[in-house]
Amino acid sequence: MLKTKMESIIACWFLLIFCETHCYKPVVLLHGIMTYNTSMELIKNRIEEKHPGTIVYNTNRYSGWSSLENMWEQVQNMGYDLMNITQKHPEGVNFLGYSQGALIARAILQAFPEHNVHNFISLSGPQAGQYGKWVSILL
Numbered sequence: 503m504l505k506t507k508m509e510s511i512i513a514c515w516f517l518l519i520f521c522e523t524h525c526y527k528p529v530v531l532l533h534g535i536m537t538y539n540t541s542m543e544l545i546k547n548r549i550e551e552k553h554p555g556t557i558v559y560n561t562n563r564y565s566g567w568s569s570l571e572n573m574w575e576q577v578q579n580m581g582y583d584l585m586n587i588t589q590k591h592p593e594g595v596n597f598l599g600y601s602q603g604a605l606i607a608r609a610i611l612q613a614f615p616e617h618n619v620h621n622f623i624s625l626s627g628p629q630a631g632q633y634g635k636w637v638s639i640l641l
């Protein structure tokens with residue numbers, strides 16, 4: 503039980519400082535090719551389960567067939583989305599791109615150098631290219 507007003511002010515202040523350094527940063531997820539944001543639901547749920555209170559943005563932009571649209575257009579538009587999100591979170595965010603989403607995410611980070619992304623996770627992102635001809639047969 504806090505006795506004085508001063509004590510509660512100090513407690514709030516410490517809580518604020520603690521939160522500033524220990525609270526989990528929001529996470530932005532970017533799905534892969536031909537899929538929807540539902541494909542990222544498992545990761546989203548796991549983050550929320552393990553780090554309760556974390557804000558998770560799970561975009562559904564350029565999902566399904568539209569994931570085949572011009573890459574620069576995707577980078578630009580999802581880059582604007584990311585900038586809008588990061589403006590709301592000056593403390594910074596974490597960015598996780600899956601598969602093609604990892605390539606787009608990396609391109610966004612390079613095209614929008616004013617971002618405040620703290621950690622970028624390239625999950626199964628073919629950042630070093632891909633070898634083999636089965637992909638061209640599939641497509």
Ligand SMILES: *[C@@H]1O[C@H](CO)[C@@H](O)[C@H](O)[C@H]1NC(C)=O
Binds near residue numbers: 540562
């Ligand atoms: C997918 O995106 C839509 C539209 O933004 C959102 O309403 C929905 O909750 C998202 N789904 C998941 C699984 O995050």
Ligand SMILES: *[C@@H]1O[C@H](CO)[C@@H](O)[C@H](O)[C@H]1NC(C)=O
Binds near residue numbers: 582585586
């Ligand atoms: C935020 O999103 C809107 C609509 O997509 C866009 O016009 C605007 O440029 C974005 N803001 C920033 C800072 O990128």
